[in-house]
Every structure is written in structure tokens, then in C-alpha cells.
Amino acid sequence: xxxxxxxxxxxxxxxxxxxxxxxxxxxxxxxVFVIGPSGxxxxxxxxxxxxLEEPSGGSIIVDGVDMLSPRTDINKARQRIGMVFQSFxxxxxxxxxxxxxxxxxxxxxxxxxxxxxxxxxxxKRVHLEDRADHFPGQLSGGQQQRVAIARAIxxxxxxxxxxxxxxxxxxxxxxxxxxxxxxxxxxxxxMVVVSHEMAFAKAAADRVVFMADGMIVEQGxxxxxxxxxxxERTRAFIGQIDRH
Amino acid sequence: MTNWDRFVDSFFNARVAAEYFPKILxxxxxxxxxxxxxxxxxxxxxxxxxxxxxxxxxxxNLLIIFVVDLFRALPPLVIIALLYFGLPAxxxxxxxxxxxxxxxxxxxxxxxxxxxxxxITAVPKGQWEAARSTGLGFLQTLRHVVLPQALxxxxxxxxxxxIAITKGTALASVVAVxxxxxxxxxxxxxxxxxxxxxxxxxxxLVLFLPVVILGRWIETRFAWxx
Numbered sequence: 110x111x112x113x114x115x116x117x118x119x120x121x122x123x124x125x126x127x128x129x130x131x132x133x134x135x136x137x138x139x140x141v142f143v144i145g146p147s148g149x150x151x152x153x154x155x156x157x158x159x160x161l162e163e164p165s166g167g168s169i170i171v172d173g174v175d176m177l178s179p180r181t182d183i184n185k186a187r188q189r190i191g192m193v194f195q196s197f198x199x200x201x202x203x204x205x206x207x208x209x210x211x212x213x214x215x216x217x218x219x220x221x222x223x224x225x226x227x228x229x230x231x232x233k234r235v236h237l238e239d240r241a242d243h244f245p246g247q248l249s250g251g252q253q254q255r256v257a258i259a260r261a262i263x264x265x266x267x268x269x270x271x272x273x274x275x276x277x278x279x280x281x282x283x284x285x286x287x288x289x290x291x292x293x294x295x296x297x298x299x300m301v302v303v304s305h306e307m308a309f310a311k312a313a314a315d316r317v318v319f320m321a322d323g324m325i326v327e328q329g330x331x332x333x334x335x336x337x338x339x340x341e342r343t344r345a346f347i348g349q350i351d352r353h
Numbered sequence: 354m355t356n357w358d359r360f361v362d363s364f365f366n367a368r369v370a371a372e373y374f375p376k377i378l379x380x381x382x383x384x385x386x387x388x389x390x391x392x393x394x395x396x397x398x399x400x401x402x403x404x405x406x407x408x409x410x411x412x413x414n415l416l417i418i419f420v421v422d423l424f425r426a427l428p429p430l431v432i433i434a435l436l437y438f439g440l441p442a443x444x445x446x447x448x449x450x451x452x453x454x455x456x457x458x459x460x461x462x463x464x465x466x467x468x469x470x471x472x473i474t475a476v477p478k479g480q481w482e483a484a485r486s487t488g489l490g491f492l493q494t495l496r497h498v499v500l501p502q503a504l505x506x507x508x509x510x511x512x513x514x515x516i517a518i519t520k521g522t523a524l525a526s527v528v529a530v531x532x533x534x535x536x537x538x539x540x541x542x543x544x545x546x547x548x549x550x551x552x553x554x555x556x557x558l559v560l561f562l563p564v565v566i567l568g569r570w571i572e573t574r575f576a577w578x579x
Contacts, residue, residue, distance in 0.1 A: 184488045187487065188487070192482075192486040194482065200498055200502075201502065202501045202505070211484075212487035215497060216489055261486075
């Protein structure tokens with residue numbers, strides 16, 4: 110069953126044509142990895158899926174909901190779509206638990222006790238239950254990103270979007286975040302990941318999508334895309350990555 | 354009578370001081386009431402305008418910017434005089450207290466709106482995006498995520514501006530409000546002795562020195578640490 114069905118997505122920023130008719134289908138429990146050179150439109154595509162970015166054209170269906178219809182309650186639709194950002198974006202004036210429970214209390218309208226119970230459970234899934242009372246400033250970057258993951262999964266979304274979740278982290282902190290993502294995957298979460306962690310993509314992705322110049326150039330299993338790329342652009346990109 | 358005696362008799366005359374102390378004290382309380390009225394209405398209106406401005410409705414924002422710039426440019430005394438001496442010509446008259454209150458509240462509203470607005474825009478865009486991505490609405494995001502961070506940043510400049518404008522309560526004496534300065538001036542006229550003015554200055558110190566010290570404390574206490 111398709112959780113995400115994006116068809117013919119276009120996005121213009123002024124004169125800049127960032128997405129040029131992108132089709133992306135993500136099935137239930139699938140982990141799709143989106144790779145490509147910077148400026149290829151990966152992040153923009155991801156941000157169109159929950160309408161943080163307004164697409165200029167096309168259609169987006171997430172979990173059966175038409176995201177672009179004016180009749181859709183966008184706040185309700187976004188509850189089913191978790192998002193994790195490159196710069197964590199934790200609320201600095203709230204504890205880890207406060208970050209996780211805000212939407213549970215204000216969007217799902219849960220009582221404090223129930224929200225905190227669910228919040229604690231979400232923090233436990235990223236192994237930070239003992240950091241519930243810490244403020245973001247008291248946590249390492251890796252811990253902050255795991256709190257951000259907990260904040261998203263606490264709402265029990267149908268799909269999780271990761272926008273370069275490890276790019277802002279020191280190398281020694283990347284592992285913990287990838288481990289949290291691996292566990293989510295084991296629990297059957299549908300995930301779309303924009304990232305440069307190629308080793309993670311090879312090990313965990315069901316499908317790799319290569320984007321360049323606002324278009325999907327090719328896609329396939331990690332073995333296909335990394336082992337036997339069909340297009341010149343893909344070969345060049347993967348060759349460059351491998352040299353590192 | 355030596356010069357020194359004459360000086361003491363003029364500015365520290367015990368008999369005059371005793372006579373006018375009750376009037377100055379009444380003025381003292383009146384100044385506090387006027388200041389509190391200005392602070393509460395000015396800050397609430399300023400925050401309200403900044404929140405409306407966050408909705409980014411273009412014609413409304415142009416109007417807000419116009420009003421804000423108007424009250425930031427006009428000298429407070431001119432606004433007070435317009436309300437007190439000008440409005441009766443239009444068939445609407447208010448007492449001096451109301452004129453001073455409305456005028457200074459409007460000035461504080463204008464300055465505080467700019468400060469609140471600067472605070473709102475200084476909150477990183479990622480905070481909005483994170484909150485909206487969890488399904489929080491625009492107003493919920495503003496209230497629970499953006500404003501708490503914005504207000505914290507605005508406390509030091511807001512404290513300074515509030516003190517500066519609140520001191521303008523002395524202008525109310527021009528429109529016959531018996532505040533500290535008004536009471537002191539009246540005392541001078543009746544006693545032919547400037548001692549009440551000395552008392553008035555002392556009263557302002559008693560009133561505002563603690564506020565200034567509190568402001569300094571708030572400024573260090575709330576300096577935003579990242």
C-alpha cells in the first residue's frame with residue numbers, strides 16, 4: 110500500500126525551477142533514501158510532502174489525504190507525517206519531555222499525565238528516558254536529534270521524513286542517531302530520508318532515489334544504484350562519494 | 354542672613370516641607386497609578402499589534418507601521434497637548450489624567466510593538482517549521498513556541514524603554530494633573546519657596562531609583578544565553 114504518492118511535483122522559487130515534475134511513491138514500511146548533489150531539490154521535495162514548502166504544481170497524497178486540497182485540514186494531516194530537521198529545531202525554552210509533549214497536549218489535546226506517559230515512552234524508544242528533564246542546551250547534538258525524533262514519533266505518524274538528520278553532527282555522534290533510525294525501521298516505520306550517509310543507505314534502505322537538477326534520474330535497490338548505476342550523472346556522483 | 358542660610362531656606366525649608374508633604378505624597382500615589390496604567394495598556398497594546406503584524410496581512414501591516422512611526426516621531430508632550438487642548442475643539446474633552454495616560458500609553462505601545470516585533474522575527478524559522486510539522490496551528494506556534502522565546506529576548510530593551518516613557522508622567526503636570534511635579538509646582542506657587550520642588554525630585558528618586566536598579570538586574574538576569 111502506498112503511504113506517499115507524489116505526482117508531477119513542480120516547485121519554483123521566483124525564476125528558479127527547483128523541482129521539475131518529480132514522481133515519488135513510498136510504500137508502507139519502506140525506507141526510501143534520497144541522494145544527490147546539493148541543490149538537486151532533495152530537501153525541497155521532502156518539505157513539499159508535508160507542505161512546509163508549497164508546491165507550484167502536482168499532487169501529493171499522504172495516507173489517503175490529498176495534501177494540496179484546500180479542503181484538507183493541514184494541521185490534522187501533518188500529525189500523520191513526522192519530520193526531523195538538519196538543525197534539530199528543538200524548543201530551547203522547554204525540557205526534552207516538554208518538547209515531546211507539546212503537540213500531544215495542544216494538538217491531540219491529551220491531559221498532562223497521559224501526554225507525559227506517551228512522551229516518556231517516546232524518549233525511551235530513543236534511549237533518552239533519563240534526559241527527560243534536560244533542556245536542549247544541556248544535551249549533545251546527537252541527543253538533541255534523538256529528542257527531535259522522539260518529538261515526531263510520539264504523535265505515531267504514518268511516515269517519517271528525515272532532512273539530512275546527521276549533517277550538523279560531529280562524526281562521533283552520528284552513530285547514535287543512525288541507530289535510533291535503524292530501530293524505527295525495525296519497528297516497521299515508513300521513512301523517507303535525505304542524507305549523505307551512504308553506508309547507512311547501503312545497509313538499511315529498501316530503495317535509493319538519485320536526484321539531480323530537480324528531477325529523479327534513477328532509482329532502485331541500493332545494490333542497483335550503488336553497484337551498477339545506469340546514468341552518467343549517477344556514476345559521477347557515486348564515484349565522487351566513494352573517493353571520500 | 355548668609356548666602357548659605359538663604360540657600361537652605363529656599364530649597365530645604367522645614368516649615369514649607371512639612372506643610373506640603375501631604376500634597377506631594379498624594380502626587381506620589383497618583384504618579385504610581387498613572388505609571389501603572391500606562392505600562393499595562395501600552396505593553397498589552399504593543400504586544401497585540403506585534404501579534405497582528407505576525408499574520409502578515411499587507412494593508413494591515415502598513416497601517417500598523419504608520420501608526421507606530423507616528424507615535425515614535427511625535428514628542429509625547431505634543432500628543433498630550435493635542436488631546437487636552439485640541440480635542441475639546443472637536444467637542445470631545447477628557448481630563449488631564451486620561452490625556453496623559455492615553456498619550457504616553459500610545460507612545461509606549463509604538464516603541465514596544467517594534468521591540469516585540471524584533472523579538473518575534475529573531476526567533477529562527479526552524480522553530481516555526483518544527484512546531485507546524487507536528488500539527489500545531491499558527492497561533493498555537495506563536496503562543497507556545499515563538500512568543501516565549503521572543504519575550505525573553507525583548508525583556509532588557511523593553512525594561513529600558515518602559516522606564517524612559519514612564520518618567521514622562523511628569524508631563525501630565527502640564528495639563529493640570531496633580532502628580533508629583535504638579536503638586537510640587539502648586540506648592541511653589543503658594544509658598545513662594547522652591548522647597549516643594551526639592552521634595553518632588555526626592556519623590557521621583559524614591560519612585561524610579563528602585564525601578565532602574567530592578568531594570569539593571571532584569572537585564573543581566575535575562576540576557577539570552579545560547
